[in-house]
Amino acid sequence: MTLRREQLSPRGSTSAFDNQSFFEALGRAEPAAIRQLAAKIVTGVRQMSARAGLSPQDAEEILNDAVVITISNIREGKFRFMDFSPATYASGVARKLIANRVRVKKPAAQELDNLPLLSDMNPEAYVQDKERQKLVGQLLQQLEETCRQLIQLKYFNTLRDEEIIDKQLTPFTSVNSLKSKRSQCLKKLAGLALEAGITSVI
Amino acid sequence: MAKFDIEAYLDGELNPDERAAFEAEMDRDPEFAQKVRLMQQLTGDLKVQLLRDHVTRTIRDGSAGGGKKSTPFWLGGLALVLLFCAAGYFFLISDRTTPASGETPSPQTPPSHESPQQTPGGHPENPGENPILEPLKPKIPTDRPVAGIKRLPDPRYPAPNIRGGGPQDTVLATLLDQIWYMDFPPAGARFAPPFDEAGQLLQQRDFSKAYLRLELLERTKTDNDTLRFLKGYCLLEMGQGGQAVDYLEQTADDKPTWSEYRQWYRALGLLLSGDGDEAKKVLEMIRNAPKHHFQRQSAKALELLK
Numbered sequence: 001m002t003l004r005r006e007q008l009s010p011r012g013s014t015s016a017f018d019n020q021s022f023f024e025a026l027g028r029a030e031p032a033a034i035r036q037l038a039a040k041i042v043t044g045v046r047q048m049s050a051r052a053g054l055s056p057q058d059a060e061e062i063l064n065d066a067v068v069i070t071i072s073n074i075r076e077g078k079f080r081f082m083d084f085s086p087a088t089y090a091s092g093v094a095r096k097l098i099a100n101r102v103r104v105k106k107p108a109a110q111e112l113d114n115l116p117l118l119s120d121m122n123p124e125a126y127v128q129d130k131e132r133q134k135l136v137g138q139l140l141q142q143l144e145e146t147c148r149q150l151i152q153l154k155y156f157n158t159l160r161d162e163e164i165i166d167k168q169l170t171p172f173t174s175v176n177s178l179k180s181k182r183s184q185c186l187k188k189l190a191g192l193a194l195e196a197g198i199t200s201v202i
Numbered sequence: 203m204a205k206f207d208i209e210a211y212l213d214g215e216l217n218p219d220e221r222a223a224f225e226a227e228m229d230r231d232p233e234f235a236q237k238v239r240l241m242q243q244l245t246g247d248l249k250v251q252l253l254r255d256h257v258t259r260t261i262r263d264g265s266a267g268g269g270k271k272s273t274p275f276w277l278g279g280l281a282l283v284l285l286f287c288a289a290g291y292f293f294l295i296s297d298r299t300t301p302a303s304g305e306t307p308s309p310q311t312p313p314s315h316e317s318p319q320q321t322p323g324g325h326p327e328n329p330g331e332n333p334i335l336e337p338l339k340p341k342i343p344t345d346r347p348v349a350g351i352k353r354l355p356d357p358r359y360p361a362p363n364i365r366g367g368g369p370q371d372t373v374l375a376t377l378l379d380q381i382w383y384m385d386f387p388p389a390g391a392r393f394a395p396p397f398d399e400a401g402q403l404l405q406q407r408d409f410s411k412a413y414l415r416l417e418l419l420e421r422t423k424t425d426n427d428t429l430r431f432l433k434g435y436c437l438l439e440m441g442q443g444g445q446a447v448d449y450l451e452q453t454a455d456d457k458p459t460w461s462e463y464r465q466w467y468r469a470l471g472l473l474l475s476g477d478g479d480e481a482k483k484v485l486e487m488i489r490n491a492p493k494h495h496f497q498r499q500s501a502k503a504l505e506l507l508k
Contacts, residue, residue: 156252
């Protein structure tokens with residue numbers, strides 16, 4: 001959204017965030033921001049899904065996926081503040097996902113327009129990757145608690161190793177020992193992935 | 203192999219020399235290169251999957267991750283007070299709508315209101331479903347007769363979702379669903395280029411796309427009443443009451459028909475943004491205006507607001 005901050009009236013600011021802080025909070029995957037984004041786009045996602053003949057379950061999944069992709073793209077710098085509001089962006093993502101779902105379910109029957117702003121997003125690749133990612137998530141659960149924690153801190157909370165040590169978030173007292181343990185954990189996970197045949201897609 | 207730190211390479215933490223040496227090793231040793239690609243894929247998958255788990259939990263539970271931050275005690279008290287108010291409100295409503303002994307219930311009352319399959323927090327057919335997708339609304343019959351007003355048909359579309367989800371929001375959402383008379387376009391209105399496309403999208407209720415078109419137009423046409431009117435309507439349908447009101451208030455009143463729509467939209471925007479007092483003033487003005495297009499709708503809204 002290109003609405004400037006001064007255009008947000010006090011009346012409009014019933015939410016806890018202005019646009020900038022909303023964007024930043026999403027980048028940190030804060031639950032309040034996630035819920036707010038979901039609440040902003042849910043009506044549109046439902047309407048679009050219903051129009052496309054998709055089920056409420058499909059709509060729920062698309063809502064989740066749209067939020068995940070929006071946050072991922074914020075984190076990776078693919079979606080920058082001032083391009084569009086997160087809700088507009090997430091709606092565009094949802095539209096693409098719905099269009100892809102319609103293509104898969106009803107070939108050539110219904111085609112939704114794609115939004116030009118998201119031309120770089122490939123919903124088919126996303127759906128393919130999703131299955132593999134879910135499997136990786138399941139494999140992660142097979143690792144010991146310390147491994148899961150170390151991986152979570154780095155790859156979800158995006159904390160630097162120094163920060164993890166400084167805040168004493170783990171039993172490790174040095175960056176080297178922490179890195180060494182996490183490296184072992186990742187190797188173990190890679191071994192499990194190989195056993196599960198996940199690597200065949202790489 | 204400890205010589206080459208794959209994690210550091212993937213994190214972009216190697217200096218140019220180290221990076222060059224690393225990539226040279228990848229060129230030299232295909233097995234090593236394969237290992238790097240595997241790790242890159244794996245960590246990428248982990249990032250997305252951990253985020254997906256978190257998002258799914260947050261949306262589904264509505265309270266996940268809120269975490270370790272403790273809720274201020276006064277907030278808990280406030281929630282309790284609101285809960286009592288809402289309970290009182292529901293009690294009053296049900297008291298007013300329960301037929302007297304021996305009275306036949308209205309045949310127009312939808313049986314679904316009494317459906318035993320209704321489960322708290324979810325759709326009747328999908329218990330436990332995403333609470334955001336299927337917000338629970340109180341059982342206020344939509345055809346509740348409003349004194350002195352010729353009965354209006356229910357609005358064709360429900361109001362947009364209201365952020366929050368507290369008892370007050372739920373009551374407001376139910377009220378808005380009953381008065382969300384969003385006729386569009388205004389009678390006799392035709393949108394000439396460059397607004398024709400946005401107007402058409404709004405008629406198709408494709409609000410996100412219409413909003414994008416209007417955003418693009420706004421960059422070139424910053425001072426245009428049609429643009430403000432369309433954007434106000436669009437924002438309203440997207441649940442952005444406060445912003446909608448801002449746009450509608452900036453629209454000049456020189457088109458009498460549009461003006462009536464603008465007033466009605468503004469009243470809904472005020473209600474949506476929680477400014478009930480101001481909304482009532484606008485609604486009273488509309489109700490008292492002779493032959494106003496939304497006179498009956500306003501009367502219904504005022505009655506329900508009581």
